Amino acid sequence: MLGIFNAAMKCCKRLVKDGGGNFAVTTALILPVLVVAAGGAVDASSAYLEKSRIQGALDSAVLAVAGVSDNTQRLTTAASFMPPASENPVANPLVLAANSDGSVTGTYTYEVENNFLNIIGIDNFRIVVTATAMSSGTSASSGSACIHVLGNVGQAVLINSGANVKSAACGIDVLSTSSPAFIMNSGSTISTPRFCVKGTNYIKNGGTLTNLQVGCAASADPYAGLLPEPPVPSTCTMSGAQSGTTFTLSPGVYCDVTFNGSPKLTFQSGLYIIKGTMIINSGAVVNAQGVTFYYPDVNSRILANGGLTFNASAPTSGTYAGLLMYEATSSAANNANKQQYIFNGSVGETLSGIIYLPNRQVTYNSTTNQTSTINMVVYSLIMNSSNWAVEPYAGSSPYTQSSVASVRLMN
Template identity: 30%
Template sequence: MRKVNFRKDTSGSVAPIFGILAVGALIVVGSALDFNRAYSEQRRLAFASDSAALAAALAADNKIAKAETSFLANYSDASVTPQVVIDGGKVRVTAARSVDTTLLKLAGIYELPVEASSTATIGSVAQTPTCVLLLEDSEIGLTANSDAKMQATCGIHVNSSNAEAIFANSNSTVVASSVCVKGQAHKNSGGTIQPAAKEGCTKQSDPLVSLPEPAAATMPCNFTDFTVNGGFQSMSPGVYCGKTEVNALGSAKMQPGVYVFRGEFVVNSLSSVEGNGVMLFFQGSAARLNVNSASRFQASAPTTGTHKGILIYQSRDPRTLSAPPFIINSNSLSKYEGAIYAPNGILEVNSLSTFAGNASAAYTVIIARKMTLNSFGEFKVSSDYEGTTPLHPDLRQLTHPTIARLTQ
């Protein structure tokens, strides 16, 4: 697993505390914008470093050249040259640069250094986790468009027999420890898949096909059109009917337990939702999660019981085949720790979505019918199953053979 270092800047002087209040306020606002830009650049470096380390580890020869080519394919600034070190069975890629500031210059800080380091291990063939399984049989299973990026420290498996079962288009990138597809993978207009997809793979069965629906799914509504309009509000386990919505400047705390949604659960811009030990069950043709731009959604799955390790569960009822996609929209800072299980659903990541908070999730497992990434959408998942949120035991069988993996 890569290590990312946001280095402390030491080159600028500290502005005097005293001064005009308006200028001080401007610096505070500007610092948030500048640090956000630096953090975004750091994540771009990390993605490119991860991709480069895996590409070099899987290459039979010219490993340094393969790492550099992969890095530049995922990081467009040619002024940044990655440092590649081959050490026995390990490949380490490090990259650093400085990000110019804007309003922080008023405080004498002219740049913010950022750095990323990734290590991939080369070893014998071993069974390692598959963390993304797409169940669609005949249509495109995984679509990446318009500079979208998908990165998994584990395997991706697509069951579709389509000639374009995986479609990487318009400078999009799909990176994993292994990519396996029953049909074929298609790349167009600069699309990248690393490593190259193995085609003709056997279909992977749904490991959660026998997972029972929660008992609460048969209960009457406890809440109808539940809305948070600014301020803080606690949410209790139960059945939510109609539209559940957290609006701008609203903050909702989900208490541990099972939540049944029979309509849309919307997390709107500038709002926040968090909860530990929760399972969100979506029931019916209108039920979905919709996390909008500039919002924050952080949640972890239950640690005990029948549904331990299951964070999101979409009903298998055929009516859910017509449900709208589960959406993660632009710049949502989120953490999804546990399994996202939507056997009839589509997971859609759109426009500048960074899933930045998900970097703090020990693991995320995706089992869905389809997945789509659009317009600079970025989705990253990890596979550390030994953390505080246990993996559901039926997911232990979800593995794939690989010889290269990201490590510390």
């Protein structure tokens, strides 16, 4: 298409140079070609971008169903990742095939409407993409959850409009038998291989929730009594308000620390005991690799004020292997004092490790540009407007008791 446009431009330039009397007539003939060529290049570019988007959606879809054996469930789950029927005029655009090696291949056909080429009868581009995924190990559709909500309270899970959670192998287990055990509002999508609720009463005001099971055998706290509680030194490594653009922090005790401005924070590998509140202001960039954050009581926390870029991973060896963020649970008084914890307004977040906050009423507002790999335990959970891509943490840890499926794309 671009070659036609360039050839037409060269022709026009020769006519101008020759100064022929037929220039106006010739221009009138060539101008529509120029318009179609230029517009065609725009249509082709739009189609290419759409193909990339559809390919990414199909990759996620086959990953989500690689370990699912039921044909109806597999198709329903995969379709939830793809564009709604109102956006695609193709009838039955998604086809899934179970292969002899146990993998699943998806093929999706999509029509992109043209804005310029339709004037010459080319109304659309038809895009066909394929993807194949393989699952090994225990299928998450019937196996372990990686998000556990422990509170036996009404509205233990609240899914608000705008929540968008997708996973190929991470199930969600809710232990509440109260009424309602969870509430889901319209404009939200939770697409996971397992959403298991011990109770049977819930309120669903709309939205998309795949693989809901009620009256289900939701699993109990997988880490209860297993995690080590380190001694807390009386001396603080850092406290109070801190000003600057760049901080490199060492393991230690951090007492009611505020980082002013929008600094870059690098946490060196090791154990960080957070006493009180660590405030990280909007716009900060946080990098914490091989790090464990420990809260000695329910009033301790890290509070981000939105607009944060946060990348953190747990240690891969030693006493705290696999532990990214956790709290003390040995005190009955502490356990009886549930407190709010907010994962607030990240513009980009990647977490890897165990997050153990069984005494926290967690609110999740963050956005992930990449997939976080976590095993999370909370008391209750509110999912607000957020994009959350999550898979089970599969790193080495002495506290991980069960394994889940491993899924991968195949070339």
